[in-house]
Amino acid sequence: MEARTPWQALTRPRFPCGPWPWRALGYLLSGGLLGAVVCGAFLLLGVFSLVLVGLPPLLLSGLALGGIERRRLRLVDLDPAPDPHRPPTAPGPLAWLRLRAGERATWRELAYALLLATVLWPLDLLAVAVAAGLPLALLGAPVQLAADGHETKVVKAYLVTSYPEAFAAALLGALLLVALAYPLAAFAGARAALARALLAPRAAAGEDRIGEVIASRARLVDAFEAERRRIERDLHDGAQQRLVALAMTLGLARLDAPPGPLAEQLAKAHAEAGRVLTELRELIHGIRPQVLADYGLGEALADAADRSAVPVALDVELPRLPEAVESAGYFAGCEALANVARHSGASRARLTARLTAGTLRLDVEDDGRGGADPAGGTGLTGLADRIAVLDGTLTITSPRGGPTLLRVEIPCPVRSASSVSSSPRTASSSGRA
Template sequence: MRALRSLRAATYLLATGVTGLLTLLTTLLLFAAGGVLAVLVVGIPLLAALALIGVPVGGAERRFQRLVDVRPLRNGHRVPPRPGLSSWLRTRYTEAATWRALAYATLLMTVLWPIDLLAVVLGVTVPAALLVTPVQFATLGDAVQVNVLKTYQVTSWGQAVLAGLAGVVALVACAFGIGLLARLRAVLARAILTLPEDRLKERVVELARSRVRLVDAFEAERSRIERDLHDGAQQRLVALSMMLGLARLDAPAGPLADQLSRAHDEAGRALVELRDLIRGIHPPLLTDFGLEAAVTDLATRCAVRVDVGFAVAARFSRTVESTAYFVVSEALANLAKHSGADRGEITGGYAGGTLTVEVSDNGRGGAELNTGTGLIGLADRVSVVGGRLSLSSPAGGPTRLIVEIPCQTIPVSA
């Protein structure tokens, strides 16, 4: 793998070096032809074309970058508004990407291409010349002239072996040096060819992806904790409760039976609290049966009567289902504690690639996102998965909380 990376780095430097040399020759040719023909007016377009020489050079660099960088180098050139050469030229001469490409082409054909080619030539010839020295000495005999920069002459087997070992060291060092130079060259080219707004967009995209990864990791950890509690501590508490119940039945009447009875009741209460805790971390019902069943269960356990018109048979990613579930859970908690309502309703469905959930009540209204009821955190969480949370709660009611999450369904395993 390391050898492949070094080979790709050498290929990148060789390609950019040759491109720089060809760019220099083309520029000199256009400049000479344009200067000679300028008196006939024909040469003026040739001189004007020099400003566009960076366009193909930048395109070549974007392709070469794939050898050393998995991140694509975005094409910053705008699409001409109309077909035709005049529209294309007008667009190219008036955009920043063209002049950035010209700056890179100028740097490439004046400074960078000799460095690129020299690094590849030295990185290949020096280790190769040293490595073949023992073979040359064995084949040709004494006084073999090994032409490594014309400074080294082998006259004994000791020197030949030493040269071979030096070739191994030089090979490793040159491979590392070529790889480092290629990475630095790629960074320099990216910095010149990438527009500032493109870098900002890349940063925004990366931040959005990192937020999604964090949420996915958070949900995975919640699921793991829920499984550990459900399969471990809960089962032990169930077994303990059964053992205490059996011991209470077998114990004679007296203080011991009373203590066993109290212990059995405490174990039962602890089991109920643990189940509530598990449900709050990540409800098993959501994992096993999906969002519709979990939302219906939330409505059933709410202190206020809640009608359910939410019908979604499809399954979604764990993050989407968890986000929608906890939005409904928080909305129902606020409904029961703060709204003064005696009735609520959950509606929604999945259509057009968007999951919609609406929670409404007939309470007093006046709810706001910034009143500390947990809705701000829910709005942030919904935004992480690319969704939107909206709240309508005029004074006097009714209150409507709507969540829209763009998502795709996933196949349900049999």
């Protein structure tokens, strides 16, 4: 198997004849030169940025250096070094800078930049000087003696006055060049491991599996919402239209039928068709109400509050959100209001919904008796599972005697800049049937 790092290459018998000593030398030499430049830049940034504009220039320099170092890491680490930063969910430089400032990867890159500028680059150059500079100086002893003509000092310490001594020094240099290639590569491997740990940590196998589970779960949520829309469309455009036609036909037949048993049976069939049509419309509304699809979560929650049996004070201000988030938020609000009406004994409730820092937060509070128990069959367990699919959380605070607060938090990006909101108001069951 091909060696991927200097540490793996050290165990190979052909290590001195392979490319890894040169890779290690190039990595450390370029690191020393880059670190010297970064040290000078940090001296300037450390004065001007803190006095004039604060920390952002230092953060940006750490981000830039992190990108360079991840590319330079390929000299001694053949495994890819992926960018650990997340793409911004909102446009604009301020959103990008806010996201980067909140990421751990940004601060790890800044820490690495400070290490490189203060400690690592002198160590890199010292390792290159000892492992390559000393042997090369000894190898050049015959050339130095020929240039001087009489004598020369090798590495400023050893006086050479004859060619046999010069060639002996060159032989010693060749042996040292091979011998010191091993510690040089080991040091380069340690430097690369430190750089990867701070700039591009390898994901464990379990983390890879978790990432795949999260991605597949997101695909399942999208597929579920698409299937929900298809079922709603088929019921609305297919079965509902046929039932409407059936009800009209039965109604016309009832009018044309003479009084008697046949007319009575037609009247019963007509009434039954009307009840089935009503139940089908309620079923379609429960799958995905039209107001949610047309106007968004804010208006859909207002509609649910108007239909609540308990008066609801509504405070909702939301933009359009992804469909899966809107569906989960809507059904969470509906289930919470239904529990208030059925189980709490409350005289009033309050529903609040906001989008803050990329998270939908929905609170339903009532003045009822409290003691809500998710294990009591109130639908809260299924609601929590539905929200967890979107990486959301559901928390309930319900002491005995009340009040009860149900809070739903779902992370989500904003789908569009236009907001659909409702002002604070009180909705009651008398508002809409």
